[in-house]
Amino acid sequence: MTLECVARRRSVDLVDAAFLPGQLPLKRLDLNGTCRLFFQEEGRTFRLRAKIEEIIDGEKLRLKAIETALQYGEREYFRVNANFTVKYRRLTDDEEVRTRQFNGPLNLSGSGMLLPLTERVRNGDRFSLTLILCQDPLKVVRCVAQVVRICPLANGYKGAGMHITEIEPPDRDAIIAFCMAAQRLELRNKVQTKDLT
Numbered sequence: 001m002t003l004e005c006v007a008r009r010r011s012v013d014l015v016d017a018a019f020l021p022g023q024l025p026l027k028r029l030d031l032n033g034t035c036r037l038f039f040q041e042e043g044r045t046f047r048l049r050a051k052i053e054e055i056i057d058g059e060k061l062r063l064k065a066i067e068t069a070l071q072y073g074e075r076e077y078f079r080v081n082a083n084f085t086v087k088y089r090r091l092t093d094d095e096e097v098r099t100r101q102f103n104g105p106l107n108l109s110g111s112g113m114l115l116p117l118t119e120r121v122r123n124g125d126r127f128s129l130t131l132i133l134c135q136d137p138l139k140v141v142r143c144v145a146q147v148v149r150i151c152p153l154a155n156g157y158k159g160a161g162m163h164i165t166e167i168e169p170p171d172r173d174a175i176i177a178f179c180m181a182a183q184r185l186e187l188r189n190k191v192q193t194k195d196l197t
Contacts, residue, residue, distance in 0.1 A: 002184060007037055013065040015050060021059055029055070035063055038078075038180070079109040082182040085132040088115065090125060091144070110176040112145060112164050116157035121147050127162065133178045141174050143167035 003024070005017040017037065029052065037048040050063035084106060089099040100119075107114040108131075115127075124147060131141040145162035153159045164172070 005037075010062070014053065015048070015063045015065065016056070016060055017063055018060045024059060024061070026055065026058060034066060035061075037063070078179065078183065079107055080179045080182040080186065081105050081107050082178070084108075084134075084178075086113070086115065087130040087132070089128045090121070091128055108175065108179060110164075110172055110179065112148075112162050114151075115160045115162055116153055117160050118157060121150065121158070121160050123147050123149065125160075126165070129162075129164075131175070133174065139174060139178075141167075141171040143171060 003019060005019050007015050007017045009015050015037070017035075031052050033052075035050050035052065037050065048063075049066045051066060052061055053064040054062040056062055083104060085101065085103045086106065087099055087101045090097050102116060106116075113129075126144060126146050129143050129145050131143075133139045133141060143164050144166035145164045147160045148163045149161040151159045151161070
């Protein structure tokens with residue numbers, strides 16, 4: 001279950017999470033389970049794992065952190081499969097290398113992506129990427145990424161796992177926001193599908 005909330009830290013390991021009236025499904029809460037809070041601070045994405053310590057007035061939870069510190073960094077970016085367009089060009093001295101384009105479902109996170117390619121690439125190859133995340137309003141992100149792994153995909157494609165090495169903070173924030181929106185949509189669709197079955 002994914003819900004949006006406003007979280008405020010009460011102490012080193014206690015956080016109050018406030019929800020909209022009627023949003024918190026009190027009867028379905030697993031008081032012995034764990035919660036995960038995702039939030040951004042100073043352009044970085046953080047994740048906090050916590051247990052429910054107390055239910056306050058039906059609209060607020062008091063959470064106790066399980067981990068001693070907030071974790072963040074490139075490995076903490078979650079990955080989503082989402083539809084968008086990417087234009088890519090290998091960075092090389094060869095002037096004949098042209099810009100190519102892929103439209104469709106791609107695996108993306110704040111630190112990299114899996115790009116389906118038909119041409120041969122090697123680990124260490126660098127690419128200039130232009131990600132068109134949204135057409136209306138137009139949202140374009142530019143970055144440089146390096147191939148860190150290659151894996152076979154269907155239909156003759158090879159998947160190039162790319163790690164973003166050069167990107168402006170606002171552009172990384174745009175990718176993270178896009179991933180969060182895609183994840184919310186995916187979870188909403190799963191909930192609707194589950195309710196229908």
